[in-house]
Amino acid sequence: xxxxxxxxxxxxxxxxxxxxxxxxxxxxxxxxxxxxxxxxxxxxxxxxxxxxxxxxxxxxxxxxxxxxxxxxxxxxxxxxxxxxxxxxxxxxxxxxxxxxxxxxxxxxxxxxxxxxxxxxxxxxxxxxxxxxxxxxxxxxxxxxxxxxxxxxxxxxxxxxxxxxxxxxxxxxxxxxxxxxxxxxxxxxxxxxxxxxxxxxxxxxxxxxxxxxxxxxxxxxxxxxxxxxxxxxxxxxxxxxxxxxxxxxxxxxxxxxxxxxxxx
Numbered sequence: 001x002x003x004x005x006x007x008x009x010x011x012x013x014x015x016x017x018x019x020x021x022x023x024x025x026x027x028x029x030x031x032x033x034x035x036x037x038x039x040x041x042x043x044x045x046x047x048x049x050x051x052x053x054x055x056x057x058x059x060x061x062x063x064x065x066x067x068x069x070x071x072x073x074x075x076x077x078x079x080x081x082x083x084x085x086x087x088x089x090x091x092x093x094x095x096x097x098x099x100x101x102x103x104x105x106x107x108x109x110x111x112x113x114x115x116x117x118x119x120x121x122x123x124x125x126x127x128x129x130x131x132x133x134x135x136x137x138x139x140x141x142x143x144x145x146x147x148x149x150x151x152x153x154x155x156x157x158x159x160x161x162x163x164x165x166x167x168x169x170x171x172x173x174x175x176x177x178x179x180x181x182x183x184x185x186x187x188x189x190x191x192x193x194x195x196x197x198x199x200x201x202x203x204x205x206x207x208x209x210x211x212x213x214x215x216x217x218x219x220x221x222x223x224x225x226x227x228x229x230x231x232x233x234x235x236x237x238x239x240x241x242x243x244x245x246x247x248x249x250x251x252x253x254x255x256x257x258x259x260x261x262x263x
Contacts, residue, residue, distance in 0.1 A: 029047055029080065030045040030046070030047050030073055030076060030077065030088070031045065031046045031047065031048075032044075032045060033045065033046045033087075033128055033132070034094075035124060035125075035127075035128055036124075037093075037120065037121060040093045040096075041093060041094045041095070042090040042093055042121070042125075043090050044068070044087055044089050044090045044125055044128060045073060045087065045088040046085075046086070046087050046128065046129075047076045047077065047080040047085070047086045047087070047088075048080070048085055048132060048133060049080045049081070049082075049083045049084060051083060052083050052084075052085065052133075053083040053084065053263075055135055055138045055263060056085065056133060056135040056138065057084055057085070057134065057135060057138040057139070057140075057259075057263040058084060058085035058086065058087070058129045058130070058133075058134025058135065058138065058140075059079050059084045059085070059087075059139070059140050059141075059142060059259070060086075060087055060122070060125055060126050060129050060139065060140070060141045060142070060154075060161075061075055061076055061079075061086060061088045061089065061142060061143065061147070062089050062091070062122065062125075062141065062142070062143030062146075062147030062148070062150040062151055063088065063089070063091070063144065063146075063147050064143075064144045064145040064146050064147055064227070064230070065098070065101075065104040065105065065107070065108040065145055066098055066101075066104045067090070067092050067097050067098060067104070067107075068088055068090060068097075071144065071229070071231075071232070072088045072144070072147070073088060075088075075142075075144075084259075085132060085133055085134035086129075087125060087126075087128050087129035087134075089122065089125030089147075089150075090121075090125070091111065091118070091121045091122075091125075091147075091150070092107055108146045111146075111150075112146075112149065112170070112172075115153060115174070115177075118150055118153055119153055119154070119157050119159075122141070122150055122153065122154055122159070123159060126139065126154075126159060126160075126161070136160065137160075137162075138162060138263050139160070139161045140161060140162055140164065140165065140258075140259060140262060141154040141159070141161050141163075141164045141165075141184075142165035142166070142167070142255065143165075143166060143167065143169060144167045144169070144227075144229060144230070145167070145168055145169060145170075145226065145227060145230075146169070146170070147169065148165075148166035148168060148169015148170070149166070149169045149170040149171075149172075150169075151164040151165060151166045151169060152164060152166050152169060152171065152188075154184070155182050155183075155184045155186050156180070156182065158180065158181075158182065158183050158184070159184070161184050162184060162185065162262040162263060163184050163185035163186065163187065163258065163262040163263075164184050164185075164186055164187070165187045165189065165255050165258060166186075166187070166188050166189065167189045167228075167229050167251060167255075168189065168190060168191055168226050168227055168228055168229065169188070170196075170197065170201075171188070171197060171202060171204075171205035172201050172204075172205075173204070173205070173208060175204075179208055179212050180212060181213055182212040182214035185214075185215045185216070185258075185261075185262050186209065186214050186215065186216035186217070187216075187217050187219075187254065187255065187258045188205075188216070188217065188218040188219070189221070189255070190202075190218060190220050190221070191221055191224035191226060191244075191247065192220040192221055192222050192223070192224055193223060193224060193225050193237060194224070194225050194226045194240075195225070195240060196225075196226045196240055196241075197226075206218070217258075219251070219254055221244065221246075221250060221251060222247075223237070223244060223247075224237075224247040225237045225239075225240055225241060225242050225244075226240055226241040226242075227241040227242065227243070228242065228243060228244040228247040228248060228251070229248045229251060229252075230243055231243050231248075
């Protein structure tokens with residue numbers, strides 16, 4: 001019995017070690033890349049596929065309000081494994097990473113209120129994605145929460161991208177801003193019970209999409225609130241942000257279908 005127990009423990013240890021190694025190796029493929037916005041040093045993560053798609057398509061990933069996190073890195077790894085060039089953008093800067101949700105809220109609010117600054121940081125990251133080898137004519141911008149808002153801004157400013165994907169992102173727009181024709185295709189993946197996004201904001205956004213003549217889709221996920229793709233968000237919908245496994249999987253598949261269509 002002792003031998004069997006020892007063998008079982010040994011197998012468990014090997015399995016755990018291999019799991020840790022797999023995760024470490026996966027993130028190790030991400031290469032830190034420093035770039036600048038004026039004097040501000042930024043540091044994102046590039047990931048090139050071992051076997052790229054024939055189109056050399058690229059995907060720019062915009063993180064949530066805490067900045068570059070494991071969720072964004074994991075997304076980059078998963079997409080690179082499918083053959084896409086990926087780059088995880090640094091919106092805040094190497095010395096301005098939020099230490100807590102309070103700091104994150106202030107930083108994200110600044111960029112939401114200073115859209116030109118946000119758009120410039122997105123474009124700089126897009127430039128890095130192209131420098132690493134992605135085809136400039138086959139790029140999609142995607143993001144989570146605050147990053148989802150950024151993805152929408154990439155469409156509003158008509159960055160040279162084929163499409164954008166917003167996971168539980170903010171949809172608001174300063175009403176004084178002119179609504180221009182939107183060229184990139186738009187996919188919005190939204191929690192049906194996300195009370196952080198008021199109905200008026202949703203209606204205004206949909207009217208904006210119609211006015212801009214955008215090719216847009218908006219998918220609602222039942223029993224889902226803000227941050228439904230984030231496994232670290234907990235599972236209490238009453239808090240307004242919570243993980244939903246079913247919505248996470250469905251929205252991921254919706255994005256993959258979208259990528260096949262536009263790239």
